[in-house]
Amino acid sequence: MRPRMSQVIDPSLDLFAEIDRLRTQRKALVLAHYYQDPDIQDIADHLGDSLDLAKRARDAKDAEVILFCGVHFMAETAKIVNPKKIVVIPDLDAGCSLADACPADQLRAWKQTHQDHYVVMYINCTAATKAESDIICTSSNAEQIIRSVPAGRPILFGPDKNLGAFLIKKTGRAMDLWPGTCMVHETFSATKIATLKAKHKDAKFIAHPECEDHVLQLADFVGSTSKLLEFVQRDAGTKYIVGTEMGILHTMHKAAPHKELIAVPYEDRTAACQGCNQCPHMKLNTLEKIYLALRDLRPRIEMPEPLRLRALLPLERMLAIS
Ligand code: 13P
Ligand code: SF4
Numbered sequence: 001m002r003p004r005m006s007q008v009i010d011p012s013l014d015l016f017a018e019i020d021r022l023r024t025q026r027k028a029l030v031l032a033h034y035y036q037d038p039d040i041q042d043i044a045d046h047l048g049d050s051l052d053l054a055k056r057a058r059d060a061k062d063a064e065v066i067l068f069c070g071v072h073f074m075a076e077t078a079k080i081v082n083p084k085k086i087v088v089i090p091d092l093d094a095g096c097s098l099a100d101a102c103p104a105d106q107l108r109a110w111k112q113t114h115q116d117h118y119v120v121m122y123i124n125c126t127a128a129t130k131a132e133s134d135i136i137c138t139s140s141n142a143e144q145i146i147r148s149v150p151a152g153r154p155i156l157f158g159p160d161k162n163l164g165a166f167l168i169k170k171t172g173r174a175m176d177l178w179p180g181t182c183m184v185h186e187t188f189s190a191t192k193i194a195t196l197k198a199k200h201k202d203a204k205f206i207a208h209p210e211c212e213d214h215v216l217q218l219a220d221f222v223g224s225t226s227k228l229l230e231f232v233q234r235d236a237g238t239k240y241i242v243g244t245e246m247g248i249l250h251t252m253h254k255a256a257p258h259k260e261l262i263a264v265p266y267e268d269r270t271a272a273c274q275g276c277n278q279c280p281h282m283k284l285n286t287l288e289k290i291y292l293a294l295r296d297l298r299p300r301i302e303m304p305e306p307l308r309l310r311a312l313l314p315l316e317r318m319l320a321i322s
Helices: 015-025 038-043 050-059 072-081 097-101 104-112 142-148 161-171 190-199 225-234 248-255 287-296 305-320
Strands: 028-033 046-048 065-069 086-088 118-122 135-137 155-158 175-177 204-207 239-243 260-263
Touching: 015 028, 015 038, 015 287, 028 038, 028 050, 038 248, 038 287, 046 050, 050 065, 050 072, 050 305, 065 072, 065 287, 072 086, 072 305, 104 118, 104 155, 118 142, 135 142, 135 305, 142 161, 155 161, 161 175, 190 239, 204 225, 225 239, 225 248, 239 248, 248 260
Parallel strands: 028 046, 028 065, 065 086, 118 135, 118 155, 155 175, 204 239, 239 260
Antiparallel strands: none
């Protein structure tokens, strides 16, 4: 368990005003992922998917601080691509089941048994795992990244086996897959989605590629969070069943207020499941913790420079082609 700071906050504080005051004082750039709570999305300087946010972090010139409202691997990526900035995250415990699934030592062992393979890792992994990879991809550029690997070179892909299986279908490339999954997307129920589709015949089902294959087979469109958002805006339809973390519905509603959005139904696979279309890691971030992070400039993302440099290389290869 990591050490925690005192979280006692004066309840009379206007958190929105305080966050605004502190972000100016700290010269902070506030980046937020679409899976954050609506209030957090609304205060962000930039809202985006993993790729957009990595680029925003890299290109942050005037800011002295990057406050990353997302999960740990995203904030870590911001630090890797822009090491001179102070990078803070509201809650250091905001992890990711995919990042947990493939620790660097296990990837090293996998590589040992596949020495001629090119290692493509989804950005949802730790800096240490990135450092073991040849190239990184995100859900919005994964197909392009796989197509960039020289034909005939065998590929190891991880940690998301669902995204990997989707890419095998899309590109026809054979790949060995690491058996990781997103704990949110893997709970979506194909049976319930099929029932919902039958009830709403005018609705299109749109899904994130972290979903399982039998769920993706029902989809009218598959894409990263940004691509799902763009699809809802440009598509001629008026009703969508949205197969990803429900935080994105907030921005979709704002971007396309005349369209009807239905959150994807999930299967209660565990007794602990409260609302499985919400990421419990993303939802650890709150306005209170954002206020504290800006006030105290903690918790910070730090890493040894040799590790950062090794993790940067596969990220730079990705950024050069997307
Ligand atoms: P994108 O942001 O690339 O759509 O991926 C979603 C995700 O896994 C965030 O945790
Ligand atoms: Fe990780 Fe899934 Fe949460 Fe994204 S939604 S941070 S992939 S657990």
